[in-house]
Amino acid sequence: MTKVKNPAHIAIHTLLIIGGIFMLFPFVWMITTSFKGDDEILTTSKSIVLLPDSVRPGFLNSAEDEARIARRSERERLWNLEQEKAPGERDKKVREPFRWYDNYVYAWRAQPFYRFFLNTLFVTITVTSVSLFFASLSAYAFAFFNFPLKDALFMMMLGTMMLPQQALLIPNYIFLSKMGWINTYMSLIVPWLASAYSVFFLRQFFKQLPKDLFEAATIDGCTRFQFYYKILLPLSKPPMVTLGIFSFLANWNSFIWPLIVTNDTNLRVIQVGLSYFSSEAGTRWGPLMAASTMTILPLVIMYFLAQRQFVESQATTGMKE
Amino acid sequence: MANKRKQDWAAYLYLMPVVVILVIFHVLPIFYSLAVSFYEWDLIGAPEFVGVHNYQRLFDDPMFYKSLMNTLYYAALSVPLSIISSLAIALLLNNPISAIGLYRTVYFIPVITSINAVAIVWNFIYHPDFGLLNKILDIFSINAQTWLQDPFWAMPCIIFMSVWKGLGYNVIIFLAGLQNIPKHLYEAARIDGASRWQQFRHITWPLLSPTTFFIFTISVIGSFQVFSQVYMMTPRGGPLKSTMVVVYYLYRKAFEQFEFGYALSMAFVLFMIIFACTLFNKLYLEKKVHYS
Numbered sequence: 001m002t003k004v005k006n007p008a009h010i011a012i013h014t015l016l017i018i019g020g021i022f023m024l025f026p027f028v029w030m031i032t033t034s035f036k037g038d039d040e041i042l043t044t045s046k047s048i049v050l051l052p053d054s055v056r057p058g059f060l061n062s063a064e065d066e067a068r069i070a071r072r073s074e075r076e077r078l079w080n081l082e083q084e085k086a087p088g089e090r091d092k093k094v095r096e097p098f099r100w101y102d103n104y105v106y107a108w109r110a111q112p113f114y115r116f117f118l119n120t121l122f123v124t125i126t127v128t129s130v131s132l133f134f135a136s137l138s139a140y141a142f143a144f145f146n147f148p149l150k151d152a153l154f155m156m157m158l159g160t161m162m163l164p165q166q167a168l169l170i171p172n173y174i175f176l177s178k179m180g181w182i183n184t185y186m187s188l189i190v191p192w193l194a195s196a197y198s199v200f201f202l203r204q205f206f207k208q209l210p211k212d213l214f215e216a217a218t219i220d221g222c223t224r225f226q227f228y229y230k231i232l233l234p235l236s237k238p239p240m241v242t243l244g245i246f247s248f249l250a251n252w253n254s255f256i257w258p259l260i261v262t263n264d265t266n267l268r269v270i271q272v273g274l275s276y277f278s279s280e281a282g283t284r285w286g287p288l289m290a291a292s293t294m295t296i297l298p299l300v301i302m303y304f305l306a307q308r309q310f311v312e313s314q315a316t317t318g319m320k321e
Numbered sequence: 322m323a324n325k326r327k328q329d330w331a332a333y334l335y336l337m338p339v340v341v342i343l344v345i346f347h348v349l350p351i352f353y354s355l356a357v358s359f360y361e362w363d364l365i366g367a368p369e370f371v372g373v374h375n376y377q378r379l380f381d382d383p384m385f386y387k388s389l390m391n392t393l394y395y396a397a398l399s400v401p402l403s404i405i406s407s408l409a410i411a412l413l414l415n416n417p418i419s420a421i422g423l424y425r426t427v428y429f430i431p432v433i434t435s436i437n438a439v440a441i442v443w444n445f446i447y448h449p450d451f452g453l454l455n456k457i458l459d460i461f462s463i464n465a466q467t468w469l470q471d472p473f474w475a476m477p478c479i480i481f482m483s484v485w486k487g488l489g490y491n492v493i494i495f496l497a498g499l500q501n502i503p504k505h506l507y508e509a510a511r512i513d514g515a516s517r518w519q520q521f522r523h524i525t526w527p528l529l530s531p532t533t534f535f536i537f538t539i540s541v542i543g544s545f546q547v548f549s550q551v552y553m554m555t556p557r558g559g560p561l562k563s564t565m566v567v568v569y570y571l572y573r574k575a576f577e578q579f580e581f582g583y584a585l586s587m588a589f590v591l592f593m594i595i596f597a598c599t600l601f602n603k604l605y606l607e608k609k610v611h612y613s
Contacts, residue, residue: 008416009416009418012413012416012418016413016414016424019413019428020427020428022485023428023431023485023489024427026431026439026485027434027442029442029445029446030442030445033445041451042450042451043451044450044451048453134342135339137335137339138339141332141335145332145335147329148328150332153336153340157339157340157343163347166548166571166588167354167591168346168347168350168354169575170584170585170588171349171350171357171585172346172350173576174357175350175353190342191346194338194339194341195339196339199339224331249433253434253437255436255437256549256572270435271435271437274435274437274441275552278444278553285445285451288441288445289441289445291438291441292438295438296438299435300430303430304426307426
């Protein structure tokens with residue numbers, strides 16, 4: 001590895017870093033705002049204050065910030081005084097001081113977010129695993145078997161990928177409502193168990209495997225299903241991981257479909273819950289940012305974890321060749 | 322090779338789960354939609370056959386035209402903006418510099434996050450009184466705007482946010498396309514004394530055209546289906562209905578006003594428009610694409 005000191009590279013890095021800041025800053029702003037109290041957020045002051053009061057070093061404070069912090073500690077002092085009194089004598093008008101995690105507490109209590117998370121996890125994991133299993137079965141048939149109408153069925157499958165999802169919303173809603181599936185987990189899960197994209201993706205991968213593999217295995221007395229789960233599945237870990245990530249992301253973020261087929265709070269998934277919370281909380285920006293952070297964080301963590309596995313699985317397949 | 326002709330009926334067993342679900346939820350609904358679009362139906366009463374009345378109503382509906390124009394405006398601005406900026410970033414990333422992986426991750430993060438959560442964040446950034454955008458503009462002594470509450474600015478604000486959100490996906494695809502261009506072409510061009518711009522104009526752009534074509538096609542399709550950010554950022558179609566797009570109008574007709582037949586005729590017209598665009602891309606634009 002030789003390090004080329006190239007002045008052009010400095011310019012490229014500069015541009016990319018500016019772009020990167022632009023990509024990330026909304027998230028930074030979201031996270032820091034989620035730890036701010038209303039007095040910090042609802043300020044028409046023109047200065048941009050990034051860090052919340054609780055972590056900002058004192059020398060960064062402007063006169064305006066100092067005044068606000070003084071008002072806040074005065075409130076805290078009053079509150080503490082009130083707490084020393086007997087419950088009956090307390091002045092109800094003295095408001096509780098803001099603690100740094102209060103926005104999260106507020107959001108978590110305002111809507112049953114734990115329930116939304118459980119619903120989303122349940123739906124996402126079920127759809128991702130079952131749809132991958134179904135897709136791998138179909139891709140196996142398309143890649144290794146000869147059967148009548150093979151090309152027609154494959155074209156139909158590709159055709160469904162080109163249809164706009166919105167065209168399907170209403171007829172599927174009508175169908176599910178006639179089935180009595182509106183406001184059930186079935187309506188959130190069943191329509192998404194088949195993914196033409198996954199079938200296509202896996203078929204392309206299976207096609208690249210050596211043809212002799214299948215023939216050698218069948219000659220050795222391997223049944224078709226044994227070939228599928230003893231040879232094919234272990235070999236297809238990399239494309240499965242990739243598809244799994246795509247599917248997980250798509251399901252975690254899916255919004256318009258669950259919005260339409262559920263209106264029961266107990267069945268709400270996280271995206272729908274967030275949208276309800278957003279219209280309910282109005283201008284409570286602190287709790288809104290806290291709820292957004294809670295929604296985004298699991299995905300970002302999963303993305304970083306899966307990315308490592310992604311790279312590893314690619315590395316191991318590389319070694320075999 | 323001898324058993325190549327053998328027909329394997331067991332294949333249907335493997336195909337069944339996927340095919341059954343696709344037929345029920347993806348294929349039949351298309352025909353069903355077309356049929357219901359000739360009826361007036363609120364799902365509760367009996368459907369009433371009205372012939373092409375829904376379609377006639379559609380062509381006389383000023384709100385439908387408005388939503389169509391708004392959707393076209395969204396597509397016309399967001400698609401080129403997204404392609405130009407993501408191509409620029411991909412070209413920068415296609416250099417032998419360090420920390421490429423980190424940059425790719427950073428630019429991809431908005432893609433993996435949910436549109437609803439980031440829409441809330443941008444609502445706050447665009448806030449007229451407490452928002453970051455007006456505070457930043459104040460540094461440059463630019464007057465504050467009301468952004469999402471302003472009929473002129475509401476749509477550009479949504480477009481800007483959407484481009485920011487979707488950029489990373491196009492960057493990754495452009496990068497893959499760029500890495501497929503043989504390096505020796507650039508070496509030859511450099512020996513012949515071609516400038517950086519000439520190299521881009523005569524090597525990168527034509528050889529990248531299959532990728533650009535792919536991104537263009539899926540971006541156009543995607544922009545005609547824009548819904549979530551409009552729903553989250555400008556409730557009720559925005560100031561003076563300036564952000565009322567077709568899918569949002571369709572959603573309101575169906576699930577707020579229960580005019581399912583009318584909404585379906587709209588869905589069908591939208592589908593025809595998307596289909597026509599895709600066909601035009603395929604037949605006309607793809608002729609200009611350079612396939613090696």
